[in-house]
Amino acid sequence: MKKRKRMLNLFYIPALILILFFVVYPLLEAFRISFTQWNGYSQDYKYIGFSNYAKLFKDENFRTAFINTIIYGFGSTLLQNVFGLAYAVFLNSRFRGHSVVRTFIYLPAMISGLIMGYIIYFFVMYNHGVFNEIIGWFGAAPVDWMADGPRGVIIMTLINSWQFVGICMVIYLAGLQNVPQMYLEAAEIDGANSWQRFRHITFPLLLPSIASAVVLNLIGGLKLYDVIVALSGGGPGFTTHSLASYISNQYFKAQNAGYSAAVGIFTFFFIMIVANIFTRYFNKKEVEM
Amino acid sequence: MKKKRNYMHKSNWWKYLLAVVIVIFHVLPLYVLVVMAFKTKTDMSSLLTIPNYFYPDNFIKIFKKGEILNAFKNTAIVTVCVLFLEIVAGGLASYPLARNKSKWNQFISSVFMGIMMIPSLSILVGVYSLLVSIHGISTLWGLILVSVAFGLPMTIYLYTNFINAIPESLDEASAIDGCNVFQSFFKIILPQLKPVTVTVLILNGVGIWNEYAYGLYILQKPKTYTLTLMISQYFSTGGKDFNGAAAAACIAIMPIVIAYICLQKYFIQGTIDSAVKG
Numbered sequence: 001m002k003k004r005k006r007m008l009n010l011f012y013i014p015a016l017i018l019i020l021f022f023v024v025y026p027l028l029e030a031f032r033i034s035f036t037q038w039n040g041y042s043q044d045y046k047y048i049g050f051s052n053y054a055k056l057f058k059d060e061n062f063r064t065a066f067i068n069t070i071i072y073g074f075g076s077t078l079l080q081n082v083f084g085l086a087y088a089v090f091l092n093s094r095f096r097g098h099s100v101v102r103t104f105i106y107l108p109a110m111i112s113g114l115i116m117g118y119i120i121y122f123f124v125m126y127n128h129g130v131f132n133e134i135i136g137w138f139g140a141a142p143v144d145w146m147a148d149g150p151r152g153v154i155i156m157t158l159i160n161s162w163q164f165v166g167i168c169m170v171i172y173l174a175g176l177q178n179v180p181q182m183y184l185e186a187a188e189i190d191g192a193n194s195w196q197r198f199r200h201i202t203f204p205l206l207l208p209s210i211a212s213a214v215v216l217n218l219i220g221g222l223k224l225y226d227v228i229v230a231l232s233g234g235g236p237g238f239t240t241h242s243l244a245s246y247i248s249n250q251y252f253k254a255q256n257a258g259y260s261a262a263v264g265i266f267t268f269f270f271i272m273i274v275a276n277i278f279t280r281y282f283n284k285k286e287v288e289m
Numbered sequence: 290m291k292k293k294r295n296y297m298h299k300s301n302w303w304k305y306l307l308a309v310v311i312v313i314f315h316v317l318p319l320y321v322l323v324v325m326a327f328k329t330k331t332d333m334s335s336l337l338t339i340p341n342y343f344y345p346d347n348f349i350k351i352f353k354k355g356e357i358l359n360a361f362k363n364t365a366i367v368t369v370c371v372l373f374l375e376i377v378a379g380g381l382a383s384y385p386l387a388r389n390k391s392k393w394n395q396f397i398s399s400v401f402m403g404i405m406m407i408p409s410l411s412i413l414v415g416v417y418s419l420l421v422s423i424h425g426i427s428t429l430w431g432l433i434l435v436s437v438a439f440g441l442p443m444t445i446y447l448y449t450n451f452i453n454a455i456p457e458s459l460d461e462a463s464a465i466d467g468c469n470v471f472q473s474f475f476k477i478i479l480p481q482l483k484p485v486t487v488t489v490l491i492l493n494g495v496g497i498w499n500e501y502a503y504g505l506y507i508l509q510k511p512k513t514y515t516l517t518l519m520i521s522q523y524f525s526t527g528g529k530d531f532n533g534a535a536a537a538a539c540i541a542i543m544p545i546v547i548a549y550i551c552l553q554k555y556f557i558q559g560t561i562d563s564a565v566k567g
Contacts, residue, residue, distance in 0.1 A: 004329055005388075006383040008389050011474070012382035012384045013440050018434065019400075019404065019438050019441060021438070023438050023439065024400075025415070026418075029415035030414045032490075033414050034414075034461075038415075040418075093304065095301055097305075098308070101308045104311075104312045105437050106553070106556070107319070108318070111319075111499070114499070114521060115538050118520065118521075120318060121524070128333065130336050130337060167560055173519055212564040225408075226502065227503050247410050247411065248410060250503075251413060257414050257418075264410070264414060265411070267408060267411040269409055271407065
């Protein structure tokens, strides 16, 4: 049996090789490059110690990208969970055609974030854009939606939330269907109103769904990249970059591979830490319940 | 009971109203895309109004140009190869991770799970310089191998959860009957993996079809462009021919939208399986 178990381990060798070669090695390589000054293609580069990391603290564009990433990540997570849960509760009330509604809410999640960004361009563009047309109905003057950095960040957070809220909804729908009907009926007999039933029965039982939805959305939102490339390219200036788009900007546009690698390593640890904190928090919560 | 149902029926009108609003809210961008794709470049009417003429020329032009067919082919090659490799390497790897929970294997497992969280772009510099040194830039296999590596952890997670639920006594019985591990896997486990393989195909398939972040840097020659890269070309350098670009985007998203509409039960179940611990 022991030999059998050892033979068994041969099975993960192909996967292990692929991951070591294309993820672990590049990670170590990125780590090494982050200590160098290098333009990304030439032969000469020199080790400069922690200078790239020190630069992170002084670089205003990096700080903006970091704050934006937090807005993209946590903003989308909040919106997607609130609306995802609301949609799920609504659809779970089982009116005729509820599955059609579900189909349409989920549909945008099938489309590449990049293409979705380009489609939304038709909404935010100045001349003839859909948003300007709609506000025009109410007599408002047209707005150049993406010309302002902070507003651009909010718009893209909304787009990301809107596009992927279906994933959240589906997770909550599955969770709601696992809530035993008899608990709710028993509470109703005891005189609990619908909010009390939701708050004290449904919500605690949904905790595993909340945990997975929150962690999934956080990881997704903190990685945001495609929409930014399509819609703002990080601009105007550097005001709407996320960490992910700033990494590629520094590598390919600014040709500052060493610094780009340092931003990447920072991003790597940042997301790992956030994901771990939330996973631990929810695990503890589930045990408490 | 009958009374209750009647009562519910009457108070339902607001649900339908809300449902209609929600549906419009979520399909409006796709509607605008399709409307754009069927309009002439000089049509300055509102983006929300359907043209009162039939104008398929945007689509015809794109097919005449032919690049999109090549991009379709590239995307199809990448998607099929990535899925094939992920299923083979991922399915195999999950068997020992589910069945032999030694300390070492638990470590391997946690490394794989950790990779699931990494934004792939955070190690862009490392991946890119690796690909340069092995001449993988502007090749489809370069993109394929990188995508497989980043997609494997999710695949392994799904397969491991699934195999965990298959009783181990089945393997043991087959071992007593004289099967070696390979025979146990291929005869006992593999035939049962169909449902989870559908999930893997769908989830990873959507991801690869829509891949952009790495494709942009790895595929630099136009003849290696995938659909997303092609579309981004149309939008960024198309001489502001947004109607042509919209038509190209319609073509690019068509396969996945059709697949989703036909197989939505599996798409939705797949999402649930990937998110909620089995």
